[in-house]
Amino acid sequence: MNKNTNSDNIIETIRMIEEENLDIRTITMGISLMDCADSDIDRSCEKIYQKITTKAKDLVKTAADISREYGIPIINQRITVTPISLLVSASGGDPVKYAKILDKAAKAVNASFIGGFFAVVPEGMTAGGKTLI
Amino acid sequence: MRAVISVVGKDRPGILAYVATNCAQRNINIVDVTQKVLQDLFTMIMIVEIPEDMEKTHQIADEIESLGEGQSLKIHVMHEDIFNAMHTI
Numbered sequence: 602m603n604k605n606t607n608s609d610n611i612i613e614t615i616r617m618i619e620e621e622n623l624d625i626r627t628i629t630m631g632i633s634l635m636d637c638a639d640s641d642i643d644r645s646c647e648k649i650y651q652k653i654t655t656k657a658k659d660l661v662k663t664a665a666d667i668s669r670e671y672g673i674p675i676i677n678q679r680i681t682v683t684p685i686s687l688l689v690s691a692s693g694g695d696p697v698k699y700a701k702i703l704d705k706a707a708k709a710v711n712a713s714f715i716g717g718f719f720a721v722v723p724e725g726m727t728a729g730g731k732t733l734i
Numbered sequence: 735m736r737a738v739i740s741v742v743g744k745d746r747p748g749i750l751a752y753v754a755t756n757c758a759q760r761n762i763n764i765v766d767v768t769q770k771v772l773q774d775l776f777t778m779i780m781i782v783e784i785p786e787d788m789e790k791t792h793q794i795a796d797e798i799e800s801l802g803e804g805q806s807l808k809i810h811v812m813h814e815d816i817f818n819a820m821h822t823i
Binding site: 608610611612613614615617666669670671672673 | 735738740768770777779791792795796810811812813815816817820821
């Protein structure tokens, strides 16, 4: 038994998990949607749905496996994507379509949250950013 | 994987034997054992080697944890790394 796995440390860790609800709040998977940009918004949405549901299909299961292996709860599984304003800049159209498809994709893979429906504007607003905001 | 099995419960004869027998039946090698009895509370910590195979490892861990049910024992099986991570900067 090395110095880190002495019994006091072990009991302390177990107590933190059991009594003080120590957990891993969220694990996040980042997915780039840059290759889903398309001049046609519907095609772009379709590509987004395909990419997220393919890349993140094992997200929840992997989180459960990690949680089981280490014996520590993982509460949320989150996906973050490329700022949608960039895709709006390429496609134009109604950004709400992107919001809906992101929601749908997140539901399909059972993710707790999906983030990325925002615009990056510190260096100035693009037309896409403005539309989204 | 190298795991830590912790057992907490009311002290009585045979707890160590009960857990160790169940480990042996599942081909789990016990590397180290430490136990303490504080007043009536029995605490045991086992460092064990569980045969590698993700799916099977999880199943074995679940089985070992469920051994405590009905025996008024609380049993946890956790990867050893979590303790190293918790107590090392």
